[in-house]
Amino acid sequence: MTAHRLHILCAGLVALDMEFSVPAFPVMGLKHKASATRFLGGGGALLAATAVQILGGRASLRGAMGDDALANLLAERIRDSGIPLDGLHRIAGEVTPHSAVLIQPDGERTIINFRQDSLCDNLPLPDLNFPYDAALCDTRFAKLSTPVLAAARAAGKPAVLDAEAPVRNIGSGLQEATHIAFSMQGLEDFAGASDARTLREVARSLQRWVCVTRGPDPVLCDDGAEGYSVAVPHARAVNTNGAGDFWHAAFTLALAGGKTERAAVTAANCAAARHVAALPPAFP
Numbered sequence: 308m309t310a311h312r313l314h315i316l317c318a319g320l321v322a323l324d325m326e327f328s329v330p331a332f333p334v335m336g337l338k339h340k341a342s343a344t345r346f347l348g349g350g351g352a353l354l355a356a357t358a359v360q361i362l363g364g365r366a367s368l369r370g371a372m373g374d375d376a377l378a379n380l381l382a383e384r385i386r387d388s389g390i391p392l393d394g395l396h397r398i399a400g401e402v403t404p405h406s407a408v409l410i411q412p413d414g415e416r417t418i419i420n421f422r423q424d425s426l427c428d429n430l431p432l433p434d435l436n437f438p439y440d441a442a443l444c445d446t447r448f449a450k451l452s453t454p455v456l457a458a459a460r461a462a463g464k465p466a467v468l469d470a471e472a473p474v475r476n477i478g479s480g481l482q483e484a485t486h487i488a489f490s491m492q493g494l495e496d497f498a499g500a501s502d503a504r505t506l507r508e509v510a511r512s513l514q515r516w517v518c519v520t521r522g523p524d525p526v527l528c529d530d531g532a533e534g535y536s537v538a539v540p541h542a543r544a545v546n547t548n549g550a551g552d553f554w555h556a557a558f559t560l561a562l563a564g565g566k567t568e569r570a571a572v573t574a575a576n577c578a579a580a581r582h583v584a585a586l587p588p589a590f591p
């Protein structure tokens with residue numbers, strides 16, 4: 308008998324990433340030559356869905372692209388990664404979200420993204436039966452993420468929110484999440500700081516399990532009663548693009564598999580550290 312592959316619904320931004328490896332950060336007003344380049348599936352939802360597949364789960368996507376040439380290129384990339392295209396809508400007259408991503412030699416990434424905020428405003432409603440093991444959503448499109456989080460929560464499944472700035476963009480969707488994992492930029496945007504005391508206040512006011520990822524520094528977690536930190540393994544970073552999305556995918560898979568939050572953060576830290584170091588995946 309084949310083991311059940313945990314099925315995760317990833318909803319949010321689907322974009323084409325145009326990555327350029329550069330020897331140093333650009334100097335204003337000058338022309339620069341990249342040492343390498345690649346075009347790949349990007350955006351929180353697509354990077355997370357790709358990570359789910361890499362880590363042995365099964366991913367479904369909900370999101371939208373435009374009806375332009377970029378959409379054709381992106382659809383080809385997605386098909387190659389084995390993720391079904393049926394939850395990805397093509398919106399007439401819209402531009403497919405895309406990003407310029409600079410990668411420096413120490414792995415640090417700098418991103419400029421273009422997306423229309425209204426791109427996902429009129430998608431069909433998700434299946435309210437929620438035939439998945441968990442949902443993972445981002446804060447980019449409130450009208451997309453909120454009903455997905457609500458459906459997961461109503462089904463008693465983990466409903467994880469990747470809380471990136473601007474977090475308030477998600478509106479009432481915050482209340483639909485069972486777990487909210489902020490980036491540092493996200494928590495600073497939402498609460499003005501990203502320290503343990505601020506996280507405690509946010510956990511209490513939202514009455515949710517919350518955490519904040521901080522790159523190579525320990526992840527701070529708080530359930531409103533207990534705060535703790537989980538160390539990140541040392542990694543020789545070569546490319547940190549999508550580190551957070553890989554982390555959220557691993558965290559969601561671990562929760563869906565029945566792990567505690569602390570164990571899920573530990574598993575996500577291990578998986579994301581290997582990802583930024585470009586090592587083969589490992590998922591405890």
Ligand SMILES: Nc1ncnc2c1ncn2[C@@H]1O[C@H](COP(=O)(O)OP(=O)(O)OP(=O)(O)O)[C@@H](O)[C@H]1O
Nearest residue numbers: 490520521522523542544549550551554576579580
């Ligand atoms: N240099 C690094 N070394 C080891 N692990 C890292 C490193 N950078 C990121 N990680 C892992 O990835 C997780 C998420 O990273 P980070 O907090 O930078 O995400 P982010 O700010 O949301 O960025 P993005 O979503 O754009 O990838 C961290 O908690 C850590 O587990």
Ligand SMILES: [Mg+2]
Nearest residue numbers: 471490551552
């Ligand atoms: Mg992130």
